[in-house]
Amino acid sequence: MADELVSLRPVTSVALLVEYAAGRGLNTSSILRGTGISESRLTEHTGEVMLGQELSVLRNIVSALDDEPGMGFLAGLLCHPPSLGVLGFALLTSPNLRHALEIGLRYADLSFTAAAHTLHDQGAEVRIVRDDQGLPPEIRRFALERDLAAISTIQQDLLATRIPVERVEVPFEAHPVYEMFGAVLGVEDIRFGSPHSALVVRAGVLELPLPQANTASARMYEQQCAELVQRRRSRVGISKQVRQLLVREGGMADQSRIAVALNLSVRTLRRRLAEEGTSFRELSNETLGLLAEELLGAGLTVENVADRLGYSSVSAFTSAFRSWRGLSPGNFARVKRGLAPVGA
Template sequence: MGNPRQLRSITGAALLTKFAVSRGMTMPAVLQHTGIAEGQLQDPSAEITLDQEITLIRNIVTETGHEPGLGLMAGLLCHPPSLGVLGFAVMSSSTLRHALEIVVRYADLLFTATHFALEDHDDELWLVRDHDAVPNDLKQFLAERDFAALPTIQHDLFPVRVPTLRFEIAGKPHPVYEMFGALFGTDNIIFNAPQSIVVWHSSALDVPLPQANPATAQFYEQQCAELIQRRHKRNGLSGRVRELLIRHRGVTAQTRVAADLGVSVRTLRRRLADEGITFRELNNETMGMLAEELLLAGLTVEQTADRLGYGSASAFTSAFRSWKGQSPGLFARANRGRAAEWA
């Protein structure tokens, strides 16, 4: 498992919460001890830490008595649009193999709490799942969800099931896992394997996708790379400041952030300078990221300006142009329009 304080999109937690409530859990029970506010679940640009999401998953698994197959059902709810910019990069990929390569390359943007690798073995392509760092009490649920989501997403991209040579899973057999055979299109399922892998003929994934668009794929891949960079490069005090800026969800005074941290404004400035950044730069970076994600999620320029605390759409437009070199309206038309094709 990654860094517990690693930032990630709230969409995975929101999907799981919706699933758990549909199974009879109450919202307070799902969110207890997570530090996640119910309102955050409705905000596609919100971010939480990996540790918060793990706590939420443990609440669900514990409440349901570690029910076999529960993660499998949760995985069936995972569709490309729920993956944000990563989903749009996947949907505009040239082939299924290209889509899978993007998923593995930008796995930090997935709902998964583990890591995957693609390996070529002669005429076979292996997708290997590393589960060693996953908490033992969550291994079953997370494996079920990850592997159920994979064919669900594949079917959304290309509605013909791609045959699987074999599916090996590092887990015990159970009657409910017969569903994996239907999902992957194979009867060759091996349980209690040393590692979990899905194996295809190398050529099986060279299937052209109907919505392939090289320019769009390149754009969203770049968005994925920039989002990962933003999430990973902020550590120390600057990381804590960024989390507070996201939590406040809008234009925030430096004095308020300093008060939240229990330091003076002067100390805040000095310590940020030691990390090579100013409060203004950090605020602009965070606001620009939030603005992009709100616009991609479908909010209008006016709604985005209001959500981020600007007094007018024109003030927000001026700020956005200084961050991105173009107006938010132009950004939204050029990019949200593409996203709408898959909505």
């Protein structure tokens, strides 16, 4: 579990939890107390936190709310595809619900859930089975409620209608609040005291096409999801700290400045990074590439992104971006908005 706790997560999940907590009258500083997460981190578009930090945030919220049943559902209603970053775009451009579900489970590290989920085809039914044994017992109910509401909310965003859910199976006892949320989420059959948590739907509904389906875009976003997961899994040592500092500096910081921030000599920093199979140049280029993608995806012009990232000219930025992604920044932005096929 120790290795899992240091795995990287998008800061967006924590930011939404803090937003929810603020709506319940909780103080942000108290929710972040003991987590090592600063309030400024919550607004970083490419910010990351460790799973252990996110679990601490959840623990603080549950403790402040006295683990009141139903509170997790309210938190889950804030979760929408755009908040998932590149994974959200992969879901939106998927050909149908089944593909979107499979992508969501494959790249769960990029989502809001901290539990493991598996898909089981059982004839006319499909079961999404949850395993949250790796989560602290005191936050399991809140986390489960949040995930169920998030799944329902994201599904409605994808299809603009609610698909029928056959039933939901949960391990805890019945409570009147679940009847209300069952109606909100379109679930009539909730089975309490089950050995496992599961959401069950008819197999046929997963074949429904999505209105924003785009094969080329979906393929591009899936590739980006895979690359991002791989980068995060490999950035848990000194390289992770370097990348975080580069992100905070907007990607523009020299090696000596980063070494000072880490209380290391430049020579030691180089050696430590080499031991992790990377280099400062590689991390710097990687960070600049991620920042460029985020800024272009947010709607900034190529000229604005080049200027913000400190390039001497648009042509220099365009050349660098093409070496990262294999296409021009302008075409990347058009593909991300669904206005052009990949490679146009």
